[in-house]
Amino acid sequence: MKKILILSLGFVLFGSCEIDDLNKIDLLNLDTGAYMRTISPTAANMAFLKTELGTASLTFTVEAVDPDRGAQFGSYDLAVEFRDRTASNGNNSVALKNLKSIAPTGFTTDPTSGYLRGTFTISSAEIMTALGVTTDKVSVGDSFDVFATLVTKDGRKYSDKNTDPDILGGAFYNSPFYYRLNIK
Numbered sequence: 001m002k003k004i005l006i007l008s009l010g011f012v013l014f015g016s017c018e019i020d021d022l023n024k025i026d027l028l029n030l031d032t033g034a035y036m037r038t039i040s041p042t043a044a045n046m047a048f049l050k051t052e053l054g055t056a057s058l059t060f061t062v063e064a065v066d067p068d069r070g071a072q073f074g075s076y077d078l079a080v081e082f083r084d085r086t087a088s089n090g091n092n093s094v095a096l097k098n099l100k101s102i103a104p105t106g107f108t109t110d111p112t113s114g115y116l117r118g119t120f121t122i123s124s125a126e127i128m129t130a131l132g133v134t135t136d137k138v139s140v141g142d143s144f145d146v147f148a149t150l151v152t153k154d155g156r157k158y159s160d161k162n163t164d165p166d167i168l169g170g171a172f173y174n175s176p177f178y179y180r181l182n183i184k
Contacts, residue, residue, distance in 0.1 A: 034066035034158055036076055036150045038176065039117065047182045048124050048144070053135045057123040058181060063115045064107060064150070070116030074153040076102040078122070082131050083143045092137040096147065097130050122146065127181075144181040 039061040048056040064073035078101070082094040099122070107118035127144050128134065149159040160177035 032067045033156070033163075034064065034072055034150050034152055035163060036148060036177070037063040037065050037115075039063055046179055047184045050138065050140050050183050053124050053128075053138060053183070055124070057121050059119060059121045060179075061117065061119045063110065063113060063117045064104070065115055066152070069114050070104070070107070070109070072152045072154070073104050073107070073116055074151045074155075075104070076118075077149045077151060078102070079147045079149075080127050080130055081145050081147075082133050082138075083145055084137070084139075085141045085143065086139040089137065089139055092133065094131045094133055099127065099130050099146070122181075138183055140183055142183045144183075146179040146181065148177045148179070150177075 046058060064070040066072040078099040079096050080099045081096045084092040102120055104116060106120065107116035110117040149157050151157050163177060
C-alpha cells in the first residue's frame with residue numbers, strides 16, 4: 001500500500017510539471033495597446049455656460065501613453081454629438097460628426113513623465129459649426145459629447161469601445177476617451 005501511495009504521488013508531481021510548459025505566453029510577440037491620459041481638466045470643469053456659448057472654449061492637456069513613450073502615437077481623433085435633453089424646444093439632437101484630428105507634431109516630450117504631452121482647445125463655436133447647431137437650439141441641461149480615438153502609426157484604434165475599464169477610469173490612467181460638455 002505504501003508503494004502505491006508513493007507511486008501515485010510521483011505521477012501527480014511529474015504530471016504537473018509538464019502542464020506548466022504547455023501554457024507559456026510568447027512575451028516577444030505580445031500585442032500591447034495605447035491610451036491618452038487626460039492631465040486636465042477634471043470632469044467637474046467640463047461645461048459651457050449658455051450665456052457665453054458663442055465664445056466659450058475648453059482647453060485639454062493629454063499625454064500619449066504607449067510602450068515606446070508615445071513613439072507609436074499616430075493621431076488623436078475627436079468626434080462630437082449634440083444631446084438635446086430639454087423637451088421644451090423639441091428634439092434638436094445631432095448624431096456623431098468628426099470634429100478634428102490632432103497629429104503628434106502638436107505634442108512634446110514632458111520632462112517629468114517622459115511621454116508625449118499636448119494641450120489643445122475646443123471652442124463651442126467649432127463644435128456647433130461641426131454639428132450645424134445654432135445657439136437658439138441649445139438649452140441649459142443639453143450637452144455636447146466628445147468621443148476620442150487614439151490611432152497608432154500602424155492603424156490600430158483605441159476608444160471607449162475597446163478599452164479596459166481600468167484604463168477608462170481612475171485617477172492614474174484617467175483615459176475615458178469620452179468627455180461630456182454640459183450646458184449650464
